Amino acid sequence: xxxxxxxxxxxxxxxxxxxxxxxxxxxxxxxxxxxxxxxxxxxxxxxxxxxxxxxxxxxxxxxxxxxxxxxxxxxxxxxxxxxxxxxxxxxxxxxxxxxxxxxxxxxxxxxxxxxxxxxxxxxxxxxxxxxxxxxxxxxxxxxxxxxxxxxxxxxxxxxxxxxxxxxxxxxxxxxxxxxxxxxxxxxxxxxxxxxxxxxxxxxxxx
Amino acid sequence: xxxxxxxxxxxxxxxxxxxxxxxxxxxxxxxxxxxxxxxxxxxxxxxxxxxxxxxxxxxxxxxxxxxxxxxxxxxxxxxxxxxxxxxxxxxxxxxxxxxxxxxxxxxxxxxxxxxxxxxxxxxxxxxxxx
Numbered sequence: 001x002x003x004x005x006x007x008x009x010x011x012x013x014x015x016x017x018x019x020x021x022x023x024x025x026x027x028x029x030x031x032x033x034x035x036x037x038x039x040x041x042x043x044x045x046x047x048x049x050x051x052x053x054x055x056x057x058x059x060x061x062x063x064x065x066x067x068x069x070x071x072x073x074x075x076x077x078x079x080x081x082x083x084x085x086x087x088x089x090x091x092x093x094x095x096x097x098x099x100x101x102x103x104x105x106x107x108x109x110x111x112x113x114x115x116x117x118x119x120x121x122x123x124x125x126x127x128x129x130x131x132x133x134x135x136x137x138x139x140x141x142x143x144x145x146x147x148x149x150x151x152x153x154x155x156x157x158x159x160x161x162x163x164x165x166x167x168x169x170x171x172x173x174x175x176x177x178x179x180x181x182x183x184x185x186x187x188x189x190x191x192x193x194x195x196x197x198x199x200x201x202x203x204x205x206x
Numbered sequence: 207x208x209x210x211x212x213x214x215x216x217x218x219x220x221x222x223x224x225x226x227x228x229x230x231x232x233x234x235x236x237x238x239x240x241x242x243x244x245x246x247x248x249x250x251x252x253x254x255x256x257x258x259x260x261x262x263x264x265x266x267x268x269x270x271x272x273x274x275x276x277x278x279x280x281x282x283x284x285x286x287x288x289x290x291x292x293x294x295x296x297x298x299x300x301x302x303x304x305x306x307x308x309x310x311x312x313x314x315x316x317x318x319x320x321x322x323x324x325x326x327x328x329x330x331x332x333x334x335x336x
Contacts, residue, residue: 054313061309068306073285080286 221247223289225281227262228252238264242276242295244284259284262298274298
């Protein structure tokens with residue numbers, strides 16, 4: 001009837017006598033439908049007795065106390081509001097605002113000066129860079145010209161060489177003469193070489 | 207993983223602010239220690255508070271003193287913002303002099319004195335009888 005299933009049923013609880021209320025220790029162990037304990041069956045709960053004289057005195061004291069507390073509360077509220085007001089609007093706040101504004105102004109001017117200085121430095125640097133670039137350009141041009149000259153010279157030399165070689169080319173007129181010459185002078189390209197590098201040109205004659 | 211429950215509990219507060227005693231986390235020991243704390247009314251006693259305003263040690267120390275501390279500036283601020291102190295806090299601060307003396311302290315003292323005076327003449331009578 002009164003058994004309530006708990007979340008965890010330890011062994012001790014299971015061994016408890018039947019009819020007992022098995023609930024974990026929670027406020028309000030018994031519901032209003034559970035029977036009262038035997039020792040408490042005829043009990044009538046009465047509030048503690050009030051002494052009328054003491055009650056009168058107490059009431060007076062409480063009214064006084066409440067009055068003082070209300071007054072204190074208003075005082076504290078006023079103080080708090082005043083403090084907040086002073087924080088935001090008071091003389092100190094104005095001074096602080098002024099100081100901050102001054103600081104801001106000085107910092108802005110300093111920033112301007114820095115900017116100007118950096119501008120000048122940048123101008124100089126940019127100018128130098130431009131000059132350096134120009135110098136580089138001219139140098140590059142000179143180099144190019146020089147290389148061109150060298151190239152042209154080399155090519156000219158080659159042409160001269162080839163022209164000179166062209167004199168000993170075989171033309172239609174030289175053809176017969178050259179054939180005669182080649183047949184008259186047999187060249188022997190055979191040779192023997194040793195592992196030590198010794199060359200022997202004299203071979204079996206044709 | 208963000209805990210969404212804290213987001214849900216954060217901004218809604220239908221209740222008011224109270225200055226009360228919260229037990230300070232020594233759960234395992236037989237040694238209570240309270241913090242005087244400004245918290246929302248509906249929060250659990252020991253859970254997250256708005257600001258700690260002091261402490262109260264209910265067990266007397268070597269010199270038989272119970273130590274209480276409180277930050278009067280912040281208490282004034284919170285009272286001005288509309289916080290309500292609970293009865294024990296009001297009693298403590300009354301004894302400290304920050305608030306007026308709570309009526310119940312006076313009445314309890316009177317009751318104790320009456321009991322003591324009631325007990326002392328009885329003892330005197332008993333001794334006289336003997």
